Amino acid sequence: MKDNFSETMQKQIDFYETNYVLSIIHLNFSHKKYLGNRNNRICRFCGLTNPDTTFKMEAHALPELIGNKVLISNYECDICNKNFSRTLEDHFAKFTGLYRTMSQIGGKKGVPSFKSKDKKSRIDFENGAISIQSNIDNEIATFDEDKNQLKIHGYRQPYIPRSVYKCLVKMALSIMPEEEIINFKDTVSWLNIEKPEDDKIKTDSFVCFHSFTPGGNPFPWITVVLLKRKRDDLILPYMSFFIAFSNYTFQIFIPFSIRDKHILNKKIDLVFFPNIHHNTSKWGNVRYQLLNFSKNQIVENEKSDMTMHYDKKIRKL
Ligand SMILES: [Zn+2]
Numbered sequence: 268m269k270d271n272f273s274e275t276m277q278k279q280i281d282f283y284e285t286n287y288v289l290s291i292i293h294l295n296f297s298h299k300k301y302l303g304n305r306n307n308r309i310c311r312f313c314g315l316t317n318p319d320t321t322f323k324m325e326a327h328a329l330p331e332l333i334g335n336k337v338l339i340s341n342y343e344c345d346i347c348n349k350n351f352s353r354t355l356e357d358h359f360a361k362f363t364g365l366y367r368t369m370s371q372i373g374g375k376k377g378v379p380s381f382k383s384k385d386k387k388s389r390i391d392f393e394n395g396a397i398s399i400q401s402n403i404d405n406e407i408a409t410f411d412e413d414k415n416q417l418k419i420h421g422y423r424q425p426y427i428p429r430s431v432y433k434c435l436v437k438m439a440l441s442i443m444p445e446e447e448i449i450n451f452k453d454t455v456s457w458l459n460i461e462k463p464e465d466d467k468i469k470t471d472s473f474v475c476f477h478s479f480t481p482g483g484n485p486f487p488w489i490t491v492v493l494l495k496r497k498r499d500d501l502i503l504p505y506m507s508f509f510i511a512f513s514n515y516t517f518q519i520f521i522p523f524s525i526r527d528k529h530i531l532n533k534k535i536d537l538v539f540f541p542n543i544h545h546n547t548s549k550w551g552n553v554r555y556q557l558l559n560f561s562k563n564q565i566v567e568n569e570k571s572d573m574t575m576h577y578d579k580k581i582r583k584l
Contacts, residue, residue: 279541286503287494292442294329294337295488302328302442303341310344311440311448312351312455320344328441330356330434332367332374333512335489340441354461355437358430363515365421365571368392370484370513383407384422384568419573425565427463432473432560435519439508442491450505453523463563473561476518476539481550481576486511492540502530509540516542550576 283289309316326343329335343351360379366372368381368390378392388407391398399419401408409418437458440451448455460466480486492509504520505527518540542553 273546276541276545279538282538283494283540286497286501287507288497290444290493290495292338292491293488294335294490296337299337299339301339301341303445305341308341308344310347311342311445312347312459313344315344315346320346324348329438329489329491329510330359330374332356332360332372333363333489334372334374338442338489342445343441350461351434351437351458355430355434355458358426358428359434361424361426362428362431364424365390365419365573366513366515369397369419369573369575370515371397372513381421390419390421415577417575417577419575421571421573423566423569423571425567426569427565428558428560428562429466429473430463432475432519433458435475435508435510435517436521438491438510439493439506439519439521442493443506447495447506450524450526451521452525454521457523466563471559471561473522473559474519475558475560476516476537477556477558478516478539478542479554479556480514480516480542480544481553482514482544484513485544486513486516488512494540496526499526499529502533502535503537504530504535507540511542516540 307316308322310320310322313320322341322344324345326340326345326348327335328338328340360367364379365381367374367379371378371392380392381390383389383402383405385402385405387402388405389400390407391400399408407420409420410416411418436454440448440454440458443451457466457468489510489512491511494507494509496503496505504522505524506521507518508521509516509518520537539555542555545553
């Protein structure tokens with residue numbers, strides 16, 4: 268029997284099979300892999316080479332804060348690495364703060380703690396378990412006993428949505444084959460704008476397909492997919508980037524490609540890249556969301572809520 272869910276998924280599969288070629292990387296290995304040549308290195312973001320810049324640090328092709336310890340880029344110099352971590356990754360870290368605590372995603376300094384604004388309530392990951400201290404004046408967590416649900420009510424640290432989007436674009440450019448970079452010269456220049464106020468692009472189209480899959484670590488390792496348009500006459504973006512880790516997926520369409528001149532100002536219909544857990548999770552359905560990351564100013568006091576299911580509640584004496 269076909270239900271609405273499997274029809275949705277079939278439509279997604281058909282769309283991507285018809286229009287895009289996929290390159291998939293599963294980070295399910297434990298030794299380090301290096302993208303690009305170690306000799307004669309040129310930074311793909313600033314175009315500089317030794318001795319005008321240096322390549323002493325190991326640049327993570329995908330941020331370490333989402334748990335990447337193995338995929339390293341030889342295409343990124345120390346200066347760009349340092350700049351991007353401040354201008355882009357910091358915002359991605361703030362956007363995903365509660366996610367990483369609740370899903371126990373360890374970065375350089377381990378799993379981050381999550382605190383309420385007054386710091387009286389907090390969630391920490393200690394000794395292999397999540398510990399929640401919820402203050403009565405500012406409850407960070409409530410139980411729904413009937414549904415076996417724990418609800419976390421938090422606020423994100425102030426962040427800039429467009430910088431989160433740029434961080435995803437930067438991940439895409441980091442894993443892209445070298446010969447493709449030439450199609451994204453304008454994208455690279457746009458990523459290199461240091462101050463958000465100097466980014467004058469007015470748009471509402473920096474959108475991201477996002478999903479949350481309930482349950483314990485449904486995506487146990489990071490998976491990234493680079494999607495490339497099959498033909499240049501299709502009225503679709505040249506490339507898309509999908510990333511899944513832990514309970515989350517993000518998908519964007521990489522802006523400003525020279526191959527996309529023919530789609531400017533055209534109405535484009537896009538669908539989510541299929542989530543393999545669609546309608547199969549015993550913990551409930553995958554929840555989909557369209558996020559708009561166009562805003563180029565700091566967003567404060569944004570709610571970041573989460574609902575987790577549990578089997579049993581044990582009262583500790
Ligand atoms: Zn550089």
